[in-house]
Amino acid sequence: DTAVSQTPKYLVTQMGNDKSIKCEQNLGHDTMYWYKQDSKKFLKIMFSYNNKELIINETVPNRFSPKSPDKAHLNLHINSLELGDSAVYFCASSPRGGGDTEAFFGQGTRLTVV
């Protein structure tokens, strides 16, 4: 029944490793997002995909690579993890065009780089 699900919920890893976070939505939405929430709770948009096509790519290091195999999935792969990558990462989805419709968020993935 979960609308937007992310896995894993928690991820602890060492510097230099490569890791992925998976996101799936069962709402039939066309648009999916990745956000990073830092320790001060600031939510910054990273990427947005519309029906598997990248439409927003904010200033994010190219160590971060989103992958959308189909419109229901948007995974985030991070190479060569750094301490500063520690944060909570949220996946979200909304209908195409957005408008006043609600964006649905996953429960977040807390990434800790040690």
Place this chain on the structure above:
Amino acid sequence: AQTVTQSQPEMSVQEAETVTLSCTYDTSESDYYLFWYKQPPSRQMILVIRQEAYKQQNATENRFSVNFQKAAKSFSLKISDSQLGDAAMYFCASRSATNKLIFGTGTLLAVQP
């Protein structure tokens, strides 16, 4: 450029009282939408209320209402009859016609019993 500013990092209110959270925004688009989201300690992002920019009437959802001043680019959230469960981080957000949804820095609301 699309920006959202919340100037109150923290607010406190007594249970059953009313509190207003401030938000200003800037956008060059004529078509946009505004939202308030709540994030309790569980981390889940929950939509509180939404407003279409082309509507002059202020949105209301039970104890939550907004004061939308389009000319001033202001979108404040009023919470009436505050309850302990209202304690959370509140984010103001705007969505452009290109579906870019961006957030303010948040206001942490404490509710005192």
